[in-house]
Amino acid sequence: MQFTTIIATSILAVMATAAPVAVPAVEARAQQLIDLWQDSGFLGLKFTGSSDVGKCVNLPSNFNDRVSSGKAKPGFRCTTWVDANCVGTGFSFNASPGASSFPSWINDKSSSWKCVAA
Template sequence: MHFSTILLAALTSTSTIAAPAPAPAPNTLSARATPLIDLWQDSGFLGLKFTGKSNVGTCENLAGSGFNNNVSSGKAKPGFRCTIWVNKDCDGTGFSFNANPGSNQFPSWIDNKSSSWKCVAA
């Protein structure tokens, strides 16, 4: 009788094993940076060109790019509208432009004074 009690206890303990936890949801891939803006050092879309890549709607600073406080004209990539700011972190007053015609010459208050940019869907 003692043996059958042990056997019964062993059988019931194996049948009460908990089911494995569900697998965690897979991580979603973040959107890849997209070319959104072209900025030139000189007016008329001349001189060295900076192509800014980012996620749509994300502010980017120009510090470290060689173009901080050093752009005079720009175009958004087709389908986007871009804004540049005098201050970093897209703070303060900005100047916006589209892909066509873009801005052949930035206004004097931001010409060679821009420090950040952001683009959104047009």
């Protein structure tokens, strides 16, 4: 009887330690998605934007209405908009060749950006 109790207790102890443990969910981290320059030809001050894929981001004040060229990071397609919150007319570009010179209608007029998987 005592031997049976010891065996049963041992089996229950092993089963309890082998029980599945909840793994915390992995949070999506913001990643670098876009490079924007204040001058054409990928020159001048450079802004590297980090965000979650598909999330609209407003440009910081030192780049708002001051962007003239840009590149998406490899594997992404990015759009800049003339208004904050990704509203208004947008201009899209990929990583290669990027946009070495924004068209006149959006040159120095971008206020927000968003990138999606290409």
